[in-house]
Structure formats: C-alpha cells, structure tokens
Amino acid sequence: MVVITEDKAKAAITQEAVAKQEKEASAQAAVAQEIKDDAQKDLDEALPALEVAVQCLKSLKLSHIQEVKALANPPGGVKLTLEAICIMFEVKPTMKNDPERPGKKITDYWESAKSQVLSDPKGLLEKLFAFDKDNIPEKVITNIEPYIGREDFDPAVIKKASVACE
Structure with a gap:
C-alpha cells in the first residue's frame, strides 16, 4: 500500500511537471504563430509591389x-x-x-x-x-x-x- 501511495505521489509530480511544460509549449506556439502571422502579413503586402517591379524590369x-x-x-x-x-x-x-x-x-x-x-x-x-x-x-x-x-x-x-x- 505504501508503494502505491508513493507511486501516486510521483505520478502527481510528473503530471504537474508535464502540465507546466505543456503550458510553456502552448505559450511558445502562440508566440511562433504570431510571428508567422506578422511575416505572412508583411509578405502579402510586399508581393504585389514585387510583381509590379518584376513587370517593370521585364520592360527595361x-x-x-x-x-x-x-x-x-x-x-x-x-x-x-x-x-x-x-x-x-x-x-x-x-x-x-x-x-x-x-x-x-x-x-x-x-x-x-x-x-x-x-x-x-x-x-x-x-x-x-x-x-x-x-x-x-x-x-x-x-x-x-x-x-x-x-x-x-x-x-x-x-x-x-x-x-x-x-
């Protein structure tokens, strides 16, 4: 019975550590997604200008x-x-x-x-x-x-x- 109680305590500690790591990973994923979204926004703004520049270059x-x-x-x-x-x-x-x-x-x-x-x-x-x-x-x-x-x-x-x- 003592072994089971010790195992449960260790499992609870492990579960708590995993939950903390999961929370940190989720926060990092959110930051990464925000960076990705910003980069995509910048790219979406730049691509039309790039296309115009390429067309102008072709006529040069x-x-x-x-x-x-x-x-x-x-x-x-x-x-x-x-x-x-x-x-x-x-x-x-x-x-x-x-x-x-x-x-x-x-x-x-x-x-x-x-x-x-x-x-x-x-x-x-x-x-x-x-x-x-x-x-x-x-x-x-x-x-x-x-x-x-x-x-x-x-x-x-x-x-x-x-x-x-x-």
Whole structure:
C-alpha cells in the first residue's frame, strides 16, 4: 500500500511537471504563430509591389539605362530610383560637401550610381535580372524600408521622370 501511495505521489509530480511544460509549449506556439502571422502579413503586402517591379524590369531595355546614364542633372525620381538600386546592391554613396551647410557632408548616390551602377548598362541589366530577391541581407532590408510606401517612390510617379526608372 505504501508503494502505491508513493507511486501516486510521483505520478502527481510528473503530471504537474508535464502540465507546466505543456503550458510553456502552448505559450511558445502562440508566440511562433504570431510571428508567422506578422511575416505572412508583411509578405502579402510586399508581393504585389514585387510583381509590379518584376513587370517593370521585364520592360527595361539597354537603351533606357544608357538614356539615364547620359543625364547630367537627372530629375528627383531618377535619383531616387538609383539611390534605391545602390542600396539594394550595397553600393556606398559618395560623400560631398553640403552646399547649404558649409563644413557638413551629404550623401550623394547619384555620383556612385554613375560611376559604379550605370558604368556598365548591360552588366546592370544582367544584375537586375539575376538579383536574388529571396536572400536580401537584413541590413539592406533595413536601409531600403524608408523608401517603401513613399509617394514619390511609386512607379507611376517615377515613370513621369523616366521610363527607365519606373
């Protein structure tokens, strides 16, 4: 009889431990589900924009890139697009003197784009088509996020500045 009582006590302790672990596992599962749901929401928001970008990319021609390269002082939409391309390809901006604040520096992606991105139009086209959109480094995602959702970074707005940069 003593053995049965001891076994029941051990079983109760084990059952209590299992219940506690079950509760912890359920809490972790809920957190994981929340993360999954957030990721799916982000993906659902991003996929339409990605599809638009892919369609625009398919219409891009070598002559469009050469046209952009020839611009001495491009419109804001062109500069903005090339700034985003530089960020995606991890091309560092050129630092130059700020004309409005003497002694201060500003980032200039246009200079970097001309010398590193637009210098080989055919190579740029190949890089754009081969870009691994499924493995973008976290740092790049963080740096490009401020551009997403900007009204002036919409393909319809950019197209007014340059068909190539749409």
